[in-house]
Amino acid sequence: MSIDTETAARVAKLARIKVEEDALPALAKEFSDILGFIEQLNEVDVEDVEPMTSVTPMRLKRRADEVTDGGQADKVLSGAPDAREGFFAVPKVVE
């Protein structure tokens, strides 16, 4: 399957990665190569095969729905590039 530059631009947008206009053709070609490789999977008969959800058959553990941890806002914020007054700070989100 061949990926065009428009699709490459759309994927970059979805992934929230800025890709310059002039880098799109090369990116589209790389996608095409990788997807071409992946397309071998179409040779496999997967009729009636369940998609794997868990490599080890297991049921997720249940626990009571109650607070087990918390009250560490300072530690949580300590790695942030911009934190103020107990909050993460970001550029303006709404106009």
Place this chain on the structure above:
Amino acid sequence: MSELTKLTLAGARDALKKGDVTSLELTEACLGAIEGAGALNAFVHQTPDLARDRANAADERLKAGDAPKMCGLPIGIKDLFCTEGVPSQAASRILEGFRPEYESTVSAQLRDAGAVMLGKLNMDEFAMGSSNETSVYGNAVNPWRRGNDETQLTPGGSSGGSASAVAADLCLAATGTDTGGSIRQPAAFTGITGIKPTYGRCSRWGIVAFASSLDQAGPMTKDVRDAAIMLEAMCGHDPKDSTSAELAVPDFEAMLTGDIRGKVIGIPREYRMEGMPEEIEALWQKGTEMLKDAGAEIRDISLPHTKYALPAYYVIAPAEASSNLARYDGVRYGRRAKLSQGDGVVEMYEKTRAEGFGHEVQRRVMVGTYVLSAGFYDAYYNRARKVRTLIKRDFEQAFDAGVDAILTPATPSAAFGLGEMAEADPVQMYLNDVFTVTVNLAGLPGISVPTGLDRQGLPLGLQLIGRPWEEGDLLNCAYSLERAAGFVEKPAKWW
């Protein structure tokens, strides 16, 4: 001094117990070796003060007679593990400056077992790579060379720094992680031992996530006994990882008897790849004979879906990565791009991720985004998960028919030159994982054991794949192979 760094974990442990050496002496010897090995670029964050503190504490405990199993043994930790107060950036620019407030479960267990952390080890960015060439710290370098040729070789990846450091005797052992072969391939490239345990054996909590359904931590060591010792310390149930298994951890070292009489070793015909170097084929044959001579029954088996493992992996791993790496948004940790006047939150995400992620990581995140996007989810992602079911079934059928372990080559070649693959398309690099990736998809334990040298003098490894949860048996098979192969070569020091 430098002789001390050549010790195995078992050798150092016994010497410490007898009082022939102190942990501080061992630690100083390693710190000295690291200091002199800048050319290998294996250790990227050194923690000498922390190491000396822990060594002193270990010496106290040894004196008091309450030494835990790895008391006083100096090790390196892959940069993928979060370590409290110590830079942990998965070799990525986007985590620049990040010092976690917490310790990963595995590194905490090693610390509690008395191990001394010397520092953090180089790797491919977010563990995405097979040559350690995608690291923000620059390439890690293999201590091995092709005879007198000075070409710098890759130590493999993604745990390239770990492999280089252990092979060059900068530390006694190191942690690695393995999503598609990232412990076993670098181990094979550097003549050391590396085991990826069964999915769920080691807690993933606090290890920077790449592909959560495939990621497992494991030890990278100088021999099989050390792998048994260190794996035991790393394993165990952790309530903070919902996929961590609630199973007792056996004494793996005690299971190393070397007796594999009557064990059935499967030789999968699909691993005989077209264009595989003759030397790899010959080594595999030799390994088969060694196990046979040790009393194992050799059986030809078929794992028919092997061919589809790599393409399935390159759907599933990027898909999970695109989801896991969504958290690097310039808000909660690490680096945020400089913004221009008027830039909003979307520009912040896009610029931060464009300058924070390297090329390979960007590519995988975008491929993952594509295969999960509306209209392609069924055609790519669901199909790959179905193929994964079939790959696992292949192994189950072999084990149900009585096979105890499976012997394969670890890698399709010896270590290649740094930069040699720069012009190749990404798929060429992915082929490095062709023998290892099936094991991650099926969640099985796999170990790479050094078994010989190629004609250029570079190490080659064989891989043994075991039944789920039977790492003890697998280690014992590997121990038998190791004894028969008698691999003792070390790289000549040039750095």
